[in-house]
Amino acid sequence: MYIKKILWAVALIGLVICGVFAYYIYNAMFAPNTNFNNEVAYIYVPTNADYAEVRSQLEPLLEDIDAFDALANQKKYTNNIKAGRFAISKGMNNNDIINSIRSKNLPLKIAFNNQHSLADLAGRISTQIEADSLQLITAMTNETFLSKNGFNKVTALGMYLPNSYEFFWNTSAETFRDRMLTEYNRFWTVSRKAKAKKLNLTPNEVITLASIVHEESKQADEQPRVAGVYLNRLRIGMPLQADPTLKFAAYQLPLYKNTIIRRVLNVHKSIDSPYNTYKNAGLPPGLIAMPDLSAIKAVLNPEKHSYLYFAADAKRLGYHKFAKTLGQHNNNAREYQRYLSSQGINK
Template identity: 75%
Template sequence: MYIKKILVAIALTGLVAAAFFANFVYKTMLKPNTAFNNETAYIYVSTNATYAEVRSQLEPLLIDMRTFDVLAEQKKYVSNIKAGKYAISKGMNNNDIINSIRSKNLPVTVSFNNQSVLEKLAGRISLQIEADSLDLIKAMTDSEFLKENNFNEATALGMYLPNSYEFFWNTDAEAFRDRMLKEYKRFWTDNRKAKAKSIGLSQKEVITLASIVYEESKQASEQPRIAGVYMNRLKIGMPLQADPTLKFAAYQLPKYQNTVIKRVLNVHKEIDSPYNTYKYRGLPPGLIAMPDISAIDAVLNHEKHKYLYFAANAQKLGYHKFAKTLSQHNANAREYQRYLTAQGINK
């Protein structure tokens, strides 16, 4: 009888211990532990982040941080932090959360449009991935990289084609730059290379001319015609006389810093710069801004015509009037100049 009581007591103790352990396992691993109302929350884990830094992001999102700490220790997450962007879904338990932030790094969509200089591009990219703008600029302007890939300071911006791309958030500066080089090479298909060769321009010259075309007109439907005008001028040795290149040249001078040139004047045509296409024939040394892909393709597929001139259309702003003769062009230009004067735009 005494032995039977002992066995019963041992059994009861085991049951209590098992119940306690089961409750501990449930609370630690299986009980939902999210404290937010949205369907999904995100955390961004930096390269070389500590568990304390990850914990500080998780704390506002979880109901019971203590049980998460216990499981994170048991699963050795505290000493094996992975950088990246991670999702935590509403109702997840601690086990699910640790599995997610340890192995399910999410890609982010990185987008950029027509940035005028590398510094602005770096600033925009730094808002979308972990790499900061200083590291990005250093990678983008690295002289060894530029030389190895046949770029220079004047043409480097042309390597970055405005679009949307998928990256992991924890991408570093050099990895971003190297990926953009791959995208640049992928863009230049055999077909595009053949078209560039057929019109007598290198890839970088195509992008340089495209940057001028894009600055002249944001209308994709009009860009092939404008490109055709510039190709006609190049063929006969006529200066490009592109107003956007004058603005670019002016903005390099201290006098024009922090100003906006709305009207190109004769004084701008006297600026001594290789980007002054009124003073110097041919293409400038590099692009004046980042062109859309539509403008690059507009150069490669430029319209074949006999126009040598174009002027902004005062009746249809954003578009242009084209002319084959200088007299017709001068009439179109005077019409637009009168419009600018009427609007009080004198510089």
């Protein structure tokens, strides 16, 4: 009888221990363990991160970091860290959290437009993916890559077509660059290449001209007409005389650093630069800024007309008045100059 009591006692103790162990396992694996109010929180795990880095991001998001540590160790996550952007939903348990940050790297949308240089673009992209701006600019200006793919340092910006794209956060600089080359090549279909050839332009030259068109007019409905003017000038050997190229040339000089040129003056027309399209015939060596896709398409599909000139329209700001003769153009230009003077814009 005494032995039976001992056995029952041992059995009860065993059940209690099993119950405690089961409760511990349940809490460690299946009990909710989040500590934030939003529906979803994100962590960003860098390439080659260790568990300590992951833990430092998780700790403020979890109620019981020690329970998470125990399960992470048991499931061998602590020695198998994956880089990326991961979501943790409110009310998740430790098991689900580990499964999420181990295998559910989430892509994100990155976007860019109208960057004025590769450095500006690198800075913009570095705020959206893991690669930093130095890594990006190094990849973007790699001379072997550029020459292999038909670019140089002054045309390289044209490879990056403004849009939104899906990437993983832990994308490297080289992967980003190579993906942009793929998108560029995808854009240049047989049809678009044929249109460029008909205009006696290469794809790089199309984008260079598009950058000027875009800087002249942000109005998509007007860009084909502006493109038509410049193509007419190129066709007859007339200098482009594009004011945005003068601004670009000026901004390369120490005198104009950190300034904004709101009015192009004769002094700007005397700047010695291959980008001065008042002094040099034809297109400049490369683009002066990143054009919108609408401007590139405008160059490839220009409006057919006989205009050779245009001036900003003082009565319809953002648009232009077009002219076939220099006399008519001078009248339009004087009207706009008077408007600038009335606004106190002298430089």
